[in-house]
Amino acid sequence: MPEAPRPTPRNALGSLVLIAAVVAFAAAAFAYTGGWFSPNRLTPQKLVDGFDLGTAPPLGHRRNHAKGICFTGVFEANGAGTELSKAQVFAKGQYPVVGRFNLGTPDPNADDAKVRVRGLGVMISTPDGQEWRMAMIDPPFFTVSTPEAFHALQIASASKEPDAMAKFADANPEFKAFAAWAKSAPWTGSYAEEPYNSLDSFIFTDSSGNDHAVRWSLAPAAQPVPVSPEELAKRGPNFLETEITDRIKSGPLRWTMQVTVANPGDQTADPSKAWPDDRRKIEVGSLIVDRIEPEADGPCRDINFDPTVLPNGIRVSDDPFPAARSSAYRVSYDRRTAEEKDYPRTATGTAQ
């Protein structure tokens, strides 16, 4: 093939500079997108690192809510939820559940009596192949309004400056409500006596295509019995796991799932602000727990209770936390699964 005339050396040099510029620009754009030029960007890695500032990370374990115990059971839907969401999980029936009772601490060996926040991870599977995963806690509202404030809380908590927490609370007044709850709310001696709340708002879509902003709670069937932290401290560092393992022997444990529907105009973006008590509540079914298994070999061990794994008929709202939690849980999961040897399985000794 006849060719176009080759460029003069001077033009060739100009062309080489152009080529280098194109490649450099593309590489820089890639690096910028990845955050290399944005040291202030809140990344999921920073959020996860924030749980063990100044301490060693709990290798092989979740980076937060690190201590926990697995359960299995069913979600028994009564059918009432179909009014709000077309997801199959609300159609009357029983759907298998894998879950995890846990403590809001990055220390997998924490003393149960010293951890204020207790949590529940739940994964419900439906015959249509979809899943609903959630991770709830027992306070009635969240600690802070935004993921950025949560990271500031992590930094303040780890700070050695005596007034770090006071400064944080001044800058984030919603934290004072949480601190007041932490101080005054009664403690109980059992995972089975706790309510667990979504706190985050989600959008349910019904079969007619109408959206409903909701939050939900699991209310315990067991009567909560207040016990002082001093009394709990006498029960040993793992009393919650021992207690729930014993309690299940006398029958399944139950919670009622209550969906709270927002009134028009209720904010959905801030989980640190509870909705007024008079909002419409619909009981959509029960969580029934019938088997407890230690985490090391249990079915919840390798599950990420990512609250954005939702069936068709449930989606996230403008609440920024589910996205932030999803991205951070993912990093925590990636790290702990790579550290499997640091958290050996006991019964079988091998991966499934």
Add this chain to the structure above:
Amino acid sequence: MTNIQRVRPRTIIHRFTPLQRTLHWVMAVCILTMLFIGVGMASTVAPKYLTLVDIHKPLGIAILILAVIRLAVRLRYGAPALPLDLPEPMKLAAYLSHYALYALMIAMPLIGWAMLSAAGYPVVLWPGVWLPQILPLNPSLHTALWNAHFYLAFLFFALILMHVAAALFHALIRRDGVFEAMASVSTHAETAPAE
């Protein structure tokens, strides 16, 4: 050249077929978008994280399907020969980088899909539509696949930068018709402009 029907079979192919050129440029946009989404979504906690993940999965599967079609089209129609005077090391680099690009176009979506499967995540393409798990829940496999997906993404981007640099080198400096073989998706002018 009075009887074009007789001459044409002996004509050397100078350009990729219109189908190949279309696939190339559509995939170029998809793959660059995919790589930027990947590196962006892994570095943010903002609500756009979920949006980016929601695009990353179906776009990855779209690239996998397009790549398989493209490989079949390539095997069927071939490629224009490289210029005879191209130095051997550059010819070798051209062959090897194209094998690597094809391998990555097909492997990356499969690795991502397998990685999600090994972590037990549902592989949702869009609401109500999801793919089957192609591996059982397994942390060691998940870690191996995660590492592969992560490091191969950077290799993929580096190869694309080399590919762009080489294409521009052919277009601006060597001016040997290699760039024009893929440059346009237009269906007319089946012969290189230099002819």
